[in-house]
Amino acid sequence: HLKALILMATYTSLRLGELSALTRQHIDLDKHLVTVVASAADLRDGTRVVGEPKSAAGRRRVAIPEVIVDVLCDHLDKYSEPGRDGLVFVGPKGGPLRRGNFSAVWRSIAHDAGLDGLRFHDLRHTGNTLAAMTGASTKELMTRMGHSSTRAALGYQHATEERERRIASKLSEMISHVRGSA
Numbered sequence: 512h513l514k515a516l517i518l519m520a521t522y523t524s525l526r527l528g529e530l531s532a533l534t535r536q537h538i539d540l541d542k543h544l545v546t547v548v549a550s551a552a553d554l555r556d557g558t559r560v561v562g563e564p565k566s567a568a569g570r571r572r573v574a575i576p577e578v579i580v581d582v583l584c585d586h587l588d589k590y591s592e593p594g595r596d597g598l599v600f601v602g603p604k605g606g607p608l609r610r611g612n613f614s615a616v617w618r619s620i621a622h623d624a625g626l627d628g629l630r631f632h633d634l635r636h637t638g639n640t641l642a643a644m645t646g647a648s649t650k651e652l653m654t655r656m657g658h659s660s661t662r663a664a665l666g667y668q669h670a671t672e673e674r675e676r677r678i679a680s681k682l683s684e685m686i687s688h689v690r691g692s693a
Contacts, residue, residue, distance in 0.1 A: 513620065515586035516600050516608075517634065518579045519545070524638040524656055525573065527631055528552055531608040532561050533599040535591060540584060543575045547657065553610050568659035 519530060523545055532549040539546070548570055551561045564570055575583065592598045602612040613631075621629040635656075642655055649661050 512586070512590045513616070515579070515583050515590075517620075518582055519575070520631065520634040521638045522576045522579055522641075523573045524635045524642065526550065526635060526657075527608075527610065527613070529564065529569075529657075530600050531598075534595070535587065535597050535599060536595045538575075538583070538587070538599060540580060540587075543577055543580055544572050545575055546572050551607065551609075557611075559607055559609060564657060566657070566659050568653065569657040571654055571657050573655055 516530060519525060520527070525533075525545070525547060528550040529547050532551040533545065533547075537546040537548060538544075547564060549561050550564045550569065551559060553559055587599065590601065592601060598607060600608045602608045603616060604612070606612075617631050621627060639652065639656055643652055647655070653659070653661060
């Protein structure tokens with residue numbers, strides 16, 4: 512029941528708080544879009560607070576990769592709360608997904624996958640890196656991530672610069688090989 516959550520965290524780069532506040536009305540399966548308008552946070556006293564994202568840039572529309580839409584549809588049919596205001600992702604006992612009721616579950620999933628120490632937030636990092644590798648501009652990455660400054664987006668573009676260096680190195684090897692055989 513967490514497959515869609517993991518895929519959405521990775522391939523839309525939404526934060527856990529954004530995913531846990533997500534309601535059905537903010538998923539457009541026809542257009543493959545998710546609209547982020549809220550984020551949930553758990554206070555130290557156990558209170559769950561749902562409010563607007565921490566910045567104006569956090570309110571955004573993010574495209575959902577087509578290859579995960581079927582998984583999301585299945586999730587909505589089987590696991591999400593009903594109705595327009597129903598939560599898309601719920602906790603292990605059917606209530607709101609909270610960091611406290613999810614942390615142990617996530618550690619177990621990561622352990623079973625041989626990825627001890629993988630934080631849920633690392634999925635967002637992976638998604639942002641993959642988005643940068645597609646050639647997304649700094650502004651596009653900022654929009655996708657919900658950031659108002661370029662600092663974070665540039666960090667992911669450095670990953671693509673490293674990839675560019677590797678590509679150039681492989682091209683050099685290919686050219687050298689062709690020259691050597693000519």
